Amino acid sequence: MSLALYRIDDRLIHGQVVVGWGQPLDCSFIVLVDDEVRGSDWEQDLYRMGVPPHIEVVFASVDEAAEKMAVWEADQRVGILLVGDIDTAAALATRANQVKRINVGGIHHRAGRSERLRYVYLTDDEAAKLRQLAARGIDVSAQDVPSARAVPVGEFT
Amino acid sequence: MSDSRPNGSLLGVIVSHAAVAQALVAAVAAITGIEGVLVPVSNEGCGTEALAERLRQAVGKGPAVLFVDLPGGSCLTSSARYAKQHADVAVVTGVNLAMLLDFVFHRDIPPADAARRAVEAGGKAIRVTGA
Numbered sequence: 001m002s003l004a005l006y007r008i009d010d011r012l013i014h015g016q017v018v019v020g021w022g023q024p025l026d027c028s029f030i031v032l033v034d035d036e037v038r039g040s041d042w043e044q045d046l047y048r049m050g051v052p053p054h055i056e057v058v059f060a061s062v063d064e065a066a067e068k069m070a071v072w073e074a075d076q077r078v079g080i081l082l083v084g085d086i087d088t089a090a091a092l093a094t095r096a097n098q099v100k101r102i103n104v105g106g107i108h109h110r111a112g113r114s115e116r117l118r119y120v121y122l123t124d125d126e127a128a129k130l131r132q133l134a135a136r137g138i139d140v141s142a143q144d145v146p147s148a149r150a151v152p153v154g155e156f157t
Numbered sequence: 158m159s160d161s162r163p164n165g166s167l168l169g170v171i172v173s174h175a176a177v178a179q180a181l182v183a184a185v186a187a188i189t190g191i192e193g194v195l196v197p198v199s200n201e202g203c204g205t206e207a208l209a210e211r212l213r214q215a216v217g218k219g220p221a222v223l224f225v226d227l228p229g230g231s232c233l234t235s236s237a238r239y240a241k242q243h244a245d246v247a248v249v250t251g252v253n254l255a256m257l258l259d260f261v262f263h264r265d266i267p268p269a270d271a272a273r274r275a276v277e278a279g280g281k282a283i284r285v286t287g288a
Binding site for chain 2: 010011012013014015018042046047049050051106107108109110118119
């Protein structure tokens with residue numbers, strides 16, 4: 001089954017991911033790609049706390065993720081890959097051609113961003129980066145939970 | 158949010174998904190008549206930075222115990238980061254009404270002690286009843 005979801009979510013591991021997506025997908029492992037979290041044992045312990053023991057959590061830098069993507073894609077189990085921002089997603093997509101779909105799950109308000117969807121706030125530059133990913137043939141859509149409609153990138157950027 | 162507490166008075170901040178925190182504050186007030194010592198914070202619509210700001214405003218000058226709904230997720234990660242930077246802030250997860258009812262009557266102790274006490278009081282309330 002491999003990686004069933006490539007998700008951008010600035011909260012990284014949280015309820016919507018572990019329960020909302022994890023349950024219906026029967027997820028067995030979560031790959032959290034974030035250079036900062038990868039470098040902090042304290043942050044890793046914190047994120048691991050939100051995950052039940054039967055789900056493995058793998059922390060990776062962008063470099064490590066690009067190298068291991070093929071291994072994760074060949075895994076018999078179902079996995080979810082998480083990044084915290086668009087730049088990390090773009091860096092990974094550039095380095096690993098396994099990235100075919102990107103789920104925008106939560107990018108929240110910050111100075112300079114405007115509301116695109118209830119759970120997606122983007123600067124014009126960030127919106128352009130998402131459109132660029134789509135132009136490279138990646139299926140980019142926004143969907144916070146599985147029961148919601150997947151909103152195509154053209155509708156919110 | 159204005160902070161009208163006397164100096165050094167221990168505050169409880171409930172950090173939750175949706176309106177759980179707000180409802181717990183209202184329930185404590187309805188049962189005890191005590192108001193102003195619990196502050197609700199919801200993660201609704203919040204990224205990490207926005208939630209950190211809500212926490213900062215709610216805690217004010219501290220000290221405080223952060224009562225978080227789940228033992229993982231955005232409410233916990235933001236609360237744990239906040240507590241890491243503030244020595245007079247402690248974090249408890251799995252908030253329930255029973256621990257809050259105990260807390261509002263026992264606030265003359267350090268935050269870490271209040272957190273331990275809350276775990277005990279909250280845990281005692283979880284049981285199977287009936288036949």
